[in-house]
Structures are given as C-alpha cells and as structure tokens.
Amino acid sequence: MNEKVKLPKIIFDWLDNEIKQATMRLNVAQPFTTIAAILNEMNKKTFDSDLFWWINLPANQWLLIDALRYGYEAEPEPEHEPRWAIKAGNCYLTNPVIYRFNDITPETAIEYAAYWATKSYADDIVKTLGFGEVVDLNNEGKADE
Structure with missing residues (x-):
C-alpha cells in the first residue's frame, strides 16, 4: 500500500480548497481530470508565483496525481524556511x-x-x-x- 504524499503547506492548503471546489463545481473525481480541471481554473486566475511554478513542474503534477490517489498531508513545518x-x-x-x-x-x-x-x-x-x-x-x- 502506498503512503500519503507529503506536500508543502502552501500546496496542501491550496489543493484542499481546489479539490473541494473542483469536485462540487465540475463533478470530477479521477486524478488526471481533477488536475486538468484545476490547471484550467488556475489559468483563469492570478496566483502567487511560487504556487504557479510549483504546480507547473511536471514532476510536481505527478505528485498531485499521487496525492489524489493515495491521500496527502502537509509536510512538517521546518524550524526555518529554507534559503x-x-x-x-x-x-x-x-x-x-x-x-x-x-x-x-x-x-x-x-x-x-x-x-x-x-x-x-x-x-x-x-x-x-x-x-x-x-x-x-x-x-x-x-x-x-
């Protein structure tokens, strides 16, 4: 069995909100269609640049798909933000x-x-x-x- 995907806090919060909205508004439940719907909605809005660039990296899109498949949780907060x-x-x-x-x-x-x-x-x-x-x-x- 696969473990929950650990996501950065900003992504965790954003995804939680977007998943709820996408499933209610667009009635999608499959990982690929959910991610596609979220990315489509993202193009219509202005997002924080860190969030935008994180989401648009292909490896991170696979993480989002795995998060939808296996569940997700926020990464533990570091003592200091990385520099x-x-x-x-x-x-x-x-x-x-x-x-x-x-x-x-x-x-x-x-x-x-x-x-x-x-x-x-x-x-x-x-x-x-x-x-x-x-x-x-x-x-x-x-x-x-």
Whole structure:
C-alpha cells in the first residue's frame, strides 16, 4: 500500500480548497481530470508565483496525481524556511543575472539575500551553469559543529 504524499503547506492548503471546489463545481473525481480541471481554473486566475511554478513542474503534477490517489498531508513545518543558494567550491552565487560568485559566508549570503525560497529555481540555474550545488544556507556549516 502506498503512503500519503507529503506536500508543502502552501500546496496542501491550496489543493484542499481546489479539490473541494473542483469536485462540487465540475463533478470530477479521477486524478488526471481533477488536475486538468484545476490547471484550467488556475489559468483563469492570478496566483502567487511560487504556487504557479510549483504546480507547473511536471514532476510536481505527478505528485498531485499521487496525492489524489493515495491521500496527502502537509509536510512538517521546518524550524526555518529554507534559503536555497548555489555553492561552487567555497563560493556562493551572489548575482544570478551575471552569474557572479563570491567567497562569502552563508550568513553574508543571507544578508545579501543571495538565495531562493523555491529550490527548483536554484536547480534550474545549476543546470544552466553545468556546475555547482544547491544548498540550504540555514544548514551550511552546521554539520561540522
């Protein structure tokens, strides 16, 4: 038996509301038709960009389908919201427009707001660059302590 899918809190809240509305309004119950109906409705509305980009990633659409099949629950809230940064060696990306890296501490990267709230954005830049790794600045250097 499959376990419930863990979804980010924002997606969990949104999906709960959309499922109720879609099943009442559109009388759909199958995963693919429900997701299609929700995406169709989404195109008619203005959504928060994190929500919009999360929903439009194909892998996340499969997660939504599995959530409808097996049930879903909210991911546990982290102690701190992740701050996804791109690290190459001892340097962090500080300017994503011109791909500038600087030798700074994770704390300084946080001060400069050189991070993303959504990991997939940072992953896309790493793919574009062809090097680097995505790290959570909140956890950088903590494993050594």
